Amino acid sequence: MQDIVLDMGGKLFAEHAEAAFHAHPKDTTEGAASWMPGLWAQVGELGLPLALLSEEHGGFDLPAATAMGLVRLAAAHAVPLPLGETMIANWLLAHAGLPLAEGPATLALGPELDGDRLNGPAARVAYGRHAATVVLLAGDRLVRTDAGTVTEASHNVAGEPRDTLVFAGEVTSAPAPVNKQNFRLLGALLRAQGMAGALEAALSMTVDHANSREQFGRPLGKFQAIQQSLAVMATNVAAAGAAAVMATDLLSDALAGTGAFATAAMAAKIRTGEAAGIGASIAHQTHGAIGFSQEYRLHPLTRRLWAWRDEWGREAEWCETLGTEVCARGPDGFWPFLTSTGSAA
Amino acid sequence: MSDFLTFPAPPALPGQDDLRRDVRAFLAETLGPDFGATDQARSWNGHDPEFSRKLGRQGWLGMTWPTEYGGGNRSPLERYVVIEELLAAGAPVAAHWIADRQSGPLLLRFGSEAQRRDILPRIAAGECYFCIGMSEAGSGSDLAAAKTRARRDGDEWVLNGTKIWTTYAHHAHYMIVFCRTGHSEDRHGGTSQLLVDLSTPGITISPILDLAGEHHLNEVQFDNVRLPATALLGQEGQGWDQVMGELAFERSGPDRFLSSFALLNDLVRVLGTAPDQASARAVGRMAAHLMVLRHMSRSVAGKLAREENPTLQATIVKDLGALIEQEIPEIARTLVPVEPVPGPQNDFACALARTLMSAPSFSLRGGTREILRGIIARGLGLR
Ligand SMILES: Cc1cc2nc3c(=O)[nH]c(=O)nc-3n(C[C@H](O)[C@H](O)[C@H](O)COP(=O)(O)OP(=O)(O)OC[C@H]3O[C@@H](n4cnc5c(N)ncnc54)[C@H](O)[C@@H]3O)c2cc1C
Numbered sequence: 001m002q003d004i005v006l007d008m009g010g011k012l013f014a015e016h017a018e019a020a021f022h023a024h025p026k027d028t029t030e031g032a033a034s035w036m037p038g039l040w041a042q043v044g045e046l047g048l049p050l051a052l053l054s055e056e057h058g059g060f061d062l063p064a065a066t067a068m069g070l071v072r073l074a075a076a077h078a079v080p081l082p083l084g085e086t087m088i089a090n091w092l093l094a095h096a097g098l099p100l101a102e103g104p105a106t107l108a109l110g111p112e113l114d115g116d117r118l119n120g121p122a123a124r125v126a127y128g129r130h131a132a133t134v135v136l137l138a139g140d141r142l143v144r145t146d147a148g149t150v151t152e153a154s155h156n157v158a159g160e161p162r163d164t165l166v167f168a169g170e171v172t173s174a175p176a177p178v179n180k181q182n183f184r185l186l187g188a189l190l191r192a193q194g195m196a197g198a199l200e201a202a203l204s205m206t207v208d209h210a211n212s213r214e215q216f217g218r219p220l221g222k223f224q225a226i227q228q229s230l231a232v233m234a235t236n237v238a239a240a241g242a243a244a245v246m247a248t249d250l251l252s253d254a255l256a257g258t259g260a261f262a263t264a265a266m267a268a269k270i271r272t273g274e275a276a277g278i279g280a281s282i283a284h285q286t287h288g289a290i291g292f293s294q295e296y297r298l299h300p301l302t303r304r305l306w307a308w309r310d311e312w313g314r315e316a317e318w319c320e321t322l323g324t325e326v327c328a329r330g331p332d333g334f335w336p337f338l339t340s341t342g343s344a345a
Numbered sequence: 346m347s348d349f350l351t352f353p354a355p356p357a358l359p360g361q362d363d364l365r366r367d368v369r370a371f372l373a374e375t376l377g378p379d380f381g382a383t384d385q386a387r388s389w390n391g392h393d394p395e396f397s398r399k400l401g402r403q404g405w406l407g408m409t410w411p412t413e414y415g416g417g418n419r420s421p422l423e424r425y426v427v428i429e430e431l432l433a434a435g436a437p438v439a440a441h442w443i444a445d446r447q448s449g450p451l452l453l454r455f456g457s458e459a460q461r462r463d464i465l466p467r468i469a470a471g472e473c474y475f476c477i478g479m480s481e482a483g484s485g486s487d488l489a490a491a492k493t494r495a496r497r498d499g500d501e502w503v504l505n506g507t508k509i510w511t512t513y514a515h516h517a518h519y520m521i522v523f524c525r526t527g528h529s530e531d532r533h534g535g536t537s538q539l540l541v542d543l544s545t546p547g548i549t550i551s552p553i554l555d556l557a558g559e560h561h562l563n564e565v566q567f568d569n570v571r572l573p574a575t576a577l578l579g580q581e582g583q584g585w586d587q588v589m590g591e592l593a594f595e596r597s598g599p600d601r602f603l604s605s606f607a608l609l610n611d612l613v614r615v616l617g618t619a620p621d622q623a624s625a626r627a628v629g630r631m632a633a634h635l636m637v638l639r640h641m642s643r644s645v646a647g648k649l650a651r652e653e654n655p656t657l658q659a660t661i662v663k664d665l666g667a668l669i670e671q672e673i674p675e676i677a678r679t680l681v682p683v684e685p686v687p688g689p690q691n692d693f694a695c696a697l698a699r700t701l702m703s704a705p706s707f708s709l710r711g712g713t714r715e716i717l718r719g720i721i722a723r724g725l726g727l728r
Contacts, residue, residue: 065353200350203350203725207725207726207727210727211726211727221722221726221727221728222727222728224719226727227718227719227722227727227728228715228718228719228722230722230725230727231664231717231718231719231721231722231725232718234350234661234721234724234725235661235664235665235721237350238349238350238351238352238641238658238661238665239637239638239641239661239665241350241351241352242351242352242637242640242641242644243633243637243640245352245353245354245640246354246636246637246640249354263636264636266629266633267632267633267636267637268637270629270630270633271633271634271637274630315630316626318629318633319625319626319627319629319630319633320622320625320626320629321629322628322629322632322633323620323624323625323626323627323628323629323630323632324620324625324629325629326613326628326629326632327613327616327617327618327619327620327624327625327628328618328619330613330614330618331610331611331613331614334609334610334613334632335433335606335610337632338632338635338636338639339365339429339639341636
């Protein structure tokens with residue numbers, strides 16, 4: 001079952017990768033990638049938005065790491081979809097006992113809950129203009145609302161919609177299954193998984209390029225300088241993937257709130273964010289000018305890396321939070337802290 | 346994507362919390378409250394046979410080996426818990442470290458029944474120590490260029506040559522010597538490994554002091570050293586494959602990213618419980634790196650437990666691990682305005698000095714950074 005879901009997802013994204021590339025505007029200042037209704041319809045038909053749910057909630061009872069593998073694959077093919085957001089939204093709704101999302105969903109913070117109304121804007125909401133359902137955390141309530149009104153349509157450096165929304169209608173809410181830090185870290189986990197996927201794809205493109213492009217009568221990959229820097233990229237790709245898995249394995253702990261998920265997710269966002277910068281830089285350096293061109297399909301990956309490392313908390317923010325926590329425990333608490341977090345076992 | 350870039354979590358290990366608690370209690374009692382940052386900063390270079398024997402009595406050496414050879418028949422993941430606790434505490438593990446980490450496993454895999462029965466129980470008891478006989482003056486990264494040679498003479502091997510940079514040869518009972526036994530033109534095929542009892546006549550061990558003036562490295566000369574035929578370890582002519590297997594053991598563990606942990610821990614003490622923003626960020630970043638490396642390293646242990654071959658994954662962990670080990674003193678000195686001062690005091694200045702002066706070795710010993718990256722590049726299909 002696990003492999004089947006990932007195979008299906010991977011195949012679907014691969015089939016749409018070319019169209020996804022053309023869905024992005026040529027000039028990044030022009031606007032966001034256009035919506036791919038056909039692709040989303042198939043994502044829905046396959047049940048992928050429910051991938052994180054147990055059977056009881058209508059899902060497939062997959063291990064979280066497998067379900068999140070879909071987010072990685074979507075990133076590797078650079079398809080413009082709020083799949084991860086919808087998966088997490090449904091997971092939160094299910095655990096709060098609220099009805100699941102209808103169609104594409106997204107996650108937002110900002111507005112305050114006043115009775116059954118939301119006051120104030122939610123900024124830089126991923127795919128906000130396309131979301132049929134928006135899931136917000138307001139105080140200690142999880143809020144479910146229908147589409148909001150877009151007051152500012154913006155996008156990130158990868159051309160993904162990042163919109164400001166306001167909400168006029170009545171909303172439903174329930175006690176939130178996660179606190180605010182963990183809500184944000186669920187977003188951070190999505191970006192960590194996305195960066196892991198984009199890095200894997202960028203590495204494999206870069207290795208292929210190094211093996212096929214010839215200069216001085218031999219493939220670039222035969223030069224030791226190239227080999228050494230691709231090895232550095234590979235170690236960072238490996239660390240990013242490991243970091244994302246480490247945090248994903250602790251997903252259910254986000255509900256219990258022991259702090260293990262929070263710590264691992266911060267570490268994952270920090271480490272994948274650092275790997276993103278290093279990986280994107282080596283990928284471009286190895287590609288030379290062709291990788292800098294609009295028509296070549298490296299930039300959908302590297303621009304996602306540059307965008308995602310700053311979303312849901314950049315490295316500096318989580319480093320500060322994590323470091324403050326480490327120091328508060330003092331030297332006697334540091335090692336026990338490291339061994340009590342990380343992966344569950 | 347290449348499978349060697351994935352690091353799944355190891356399986357859950359029942360009882361590991363109890364084991365961890367036992368090791369911590371043992372360390373607190375055995376090392377005592379005066380064992381401070383500068384002592385710990387020796388990392389796995391601290392040599393104390395008495396301590397090694399105590400570990401042996403606890404059953405914490407040769408943990409994964411079969412009981413018939415004095416081992417504990419336990420999982421690599423249990424061993425992982427023990428060794429990471431030893432390293433985090435900066436315990437003086439050098440006496441037995443090489444024997445437990447690589448020589449014992451090598452003997453278990455390639456040794457004769459007599460060699461295993463004779464030696465493994467003594468390693469597991471913390472009484473028998475090994476050193477690594479790979480490097481020579483003309484053969485560092487290019488291990489296959491080794492010139493040390495053993496020739497057959499009747500029932501004996503006669504060994505001639507010089508090994509260098511041999512860690513704790515002066516306290517070891519045995520060296521596993523990588524040497525030529527065949528034609529010199531046959532770079533890989535003409536090599537073997539010999540198990541050499543260092544009390545054999547004709548062996549001269551001379552100290553080489555490190556840049557801090559400490560003696561752990563040596564030069565070891567073999568002058569017509571006569572060894573019994575049974576000194577051959579494994580198969581004649583298989584030395585290259587065997588030594589590559591030995592290096593996989595040498596590179597796989599948490600000793601490859603925790604060498605500077607004592608200094609980082611002391612940095613946390615010096616910064617106090619309410620650090621400024623820059624300090625908190627730096628500590629948080631290093632903690633994140635260590636958490637991820639620990640996940641990766643435990644994943645390697647999980648692969649060993651499943652009897653998979655994690656050579657490439659271990660190479661990745663070692664390369665990344667050395668980077669953070671070397672960054673820690675550089676970052677520590679930017680955050681704390683204290684000059685490094687060599688000395689025995691258990692304070693930040695001395696711990697910084699010791700770590701700073703050890704740091705260059707982190708990306709040399711056990712295979713240099715460039716060699717590791719070459720191995721990774723081969724894994725990527727570039728060579
Ligand atoms: C603290 C310490 C303990 C040690 N303990 C032991 C021990 O117990 N037993 C033992 O046998 N050895 C030991 N060594 C030796 C260690 O294995 C060697 O230092 C290591 O293999 C490198 O060899 P070298 O020092 O001769 O450097 P060289 O091989 O001369 O390398 C020098 C530099 O050139 C680079 N270089 C070499 N070849 C290439 C290439 N093809 N491409 C690109 N760059 C290259 C290296 O990466 C390095 O940066 C120890 C070393 C240290 C520092």
